[in-house]
Amino acid sequence: MQSCGSALCVLISLIITLTAGSESAVTPVKVNYNETATLPCSERCSGLARWTEFSKPTDPLAECDQTSCRSVKEGYQMIHDQYLKGDLSLTITEADFSKKHRYTCHCDGKDVCDVHLQIEPLKTTVQIRPGGSLMLNLDIPDAVEVIYNITGAAGPSSDKICTVAGRSTSCKPEYTQRASLTSALELRGMTPSDSGVYTVMDKRNEDAVHVFTVTVKGDGDDSEAQGQTRRRSRRAALSDCEPCSCKDQEAALPGWMVPLLVLQGVAVAVLLPACVILVVKIKHLKSKYQLHPEEPHMNGNANQVPMNGWPNNRREEQQSLAEPSNDQQV
Numbered sequence: 001m002q003s004c005g006s007a008l009c010v011l012i013s014l015i016i017t018l019t020a021g022s023e024s025a026v027t028p029v030k031v032n033y034n035e036t037a038t039l040p041c042s043e044r045c046s047g048l049a050r051w052t053e054f055s056k057p058t059d060p061l062a063e064c065d066q067t068s069c070r071s072v073k074e075g076y077q078m079i080h081d082q083y084l085k086g087d088l089s090l091t092i093t094e095a096d097f098s099k100k101h102r103y104t105c106h107c108d109g110k111d112v113c114d115v116h117l118q119i120e121p122l123k124t125t126v127q128i129r130p131g132g133s134l135m136l137n138l139d140i141p142d143a144v145e146v147i148y149n150i151t152g153a154a155g156p157s158s159d160k161i162c163t164v165a166g167r168s169t170s171c172k173p174e175y176t177q178r179a180s181l182t183s184a185l186e187l188r189g190m191t192p193s194d195s196g197v198y199t200v201m202d203k204r205n206e207d208a209v210h211v212f213t214v215t216v217k218g219d220g221d222d223s224e225a226q227g228q229t230r231r232r233s234r235r236a237a238l239s240d241c242e243p244c245s246c247k248d249q250e251a252a253l254p255g256w257m258v259p260l261l262v263l264q265g266v267a268v269a270v271l272l273p274a275c276v277i278l279v280v281k282i283k284h285l286k287s288k289y290q291l292h293p294e295e296p297h298m299n300g301n302a303n304q305v306p307m308n309g310w311p312n313n314r315r316e317e318q319q320s321l322a323e324p325s326n327d328q329q330v
Contacts, residue, residue, distance in 0.1 A: 026102065030118040037095040041088040041105045041113035049083060051076065051090045054102035054114065061103075062090060075099075088113065095119060097140045097209060100202075121199075121208035127215045128190050136185040136198060138164060139210050143203040146185060150196035163203070190216045 031037045039051070050063040061076040062069065064083040071077045077091050088105050097119055105113040128134060138144050143165040149158045162171040162179055171179045178188045187194075195217075200210040 026114045026116050028116045028118055030120060031095050032120045033122055034094050034096055037092040037117055039090040039092065039103055039115040039117065042086060043088055043107060043112040044086040045088060045107035047108035049088045050106045052104055052106065054104050057104065118207065122210045124210065125213045130191055130216055130218050132190050134187040134190055134214060136200060136212060137210055138185060138200055140202060144209065145201045145203050147199045147201055148196055149199065192216045
């Protein structure tokens with residue numbers, strides 16, 4: 001019995017050692033969402049090199065041999081020139097959360113590389129009015145957990161508030177009436193005390209998928225900030241009215257404008273006095289005409305026809321005809 005027990009212990013130790021060695025050999029690769037990922041593998045392979053998901057060893061994604069390479073599944077590829085040089089790396093285009101797996105490279109049926117592809121979590125900042133709803137995108141079809149983190153006076157705290165698996169939702173009692181599942185997990189009736197960080201976690205892989213930084217506040221909470229903004233705007237408006245630096249303007253003037261400005265200054269200096277003299281003369285002539293309006297008509301010939309158009313002798317003649325004679329009066 002003792003020898004049998006010893007053999008069992010040795011077997012268990014061997015399994016644990018092999019498992020630990022296998023896990024330590026997995027290479028992690030982390031990329032941003034929808035970016036191209038390269039899973040490294042440096043091994044010489046004279047036969048067939050093939051990549052698969054670790055959980056699906058009979059379902060090839062891409063493969064190479066001495067003649068060519070083939071993309072068995074769209075979005076996965078190997079490069080033949082690299083294969084010939086001992087680089088068996090796999091390229092994954094548009095790595096999203098559905099491609100977040102552990103991958104294995106085989107050479108003639110032998111496992112040579114294990115790589116775990118990880119995707120950086122998405123990050124979203126949300127501001128909600130009190131009474132509004134928070135929409136938490138789940139992003140993956142697998143089971144997820146929603147973790148609520150808050151930093152208060154007593155220090156940071158973390159709490160799992162909901163678990164979503166398929167179309168089934170399980171939430172804490174205080175969230176049951178507020179939570180509903182549509183295309184996203186909706187939390188209704190948000191209050192300022194609900195502000196904090198909400199993390200959607202992949203339950204199977206235990207890593208973050210989407211991080212939401214949430215602030216709940218109304219218009220009244222922004223009054224001080226709005227006042228500071230208005231004060232800054234007034235200061236900016238006043239600064240706009242201040243005289244600018246002439247040195248900067250002169251430095252910005254093109255060379256051809258300098259002679260033009262000099263020419264304009266000379267023209268103004270010459271024409272301005274002439275204009276002043278002309279105006280003075282016009283005013284003088286105008287005042288002289290107002291004092292002696294008939295002088296232009298009476299100067300020159302003494303026998304000039306008066307303004308009424310009748311000669312002096314013709315006028316006297318008419319007056320004599322108009323007066324009655326002494327004979328007629330008798």
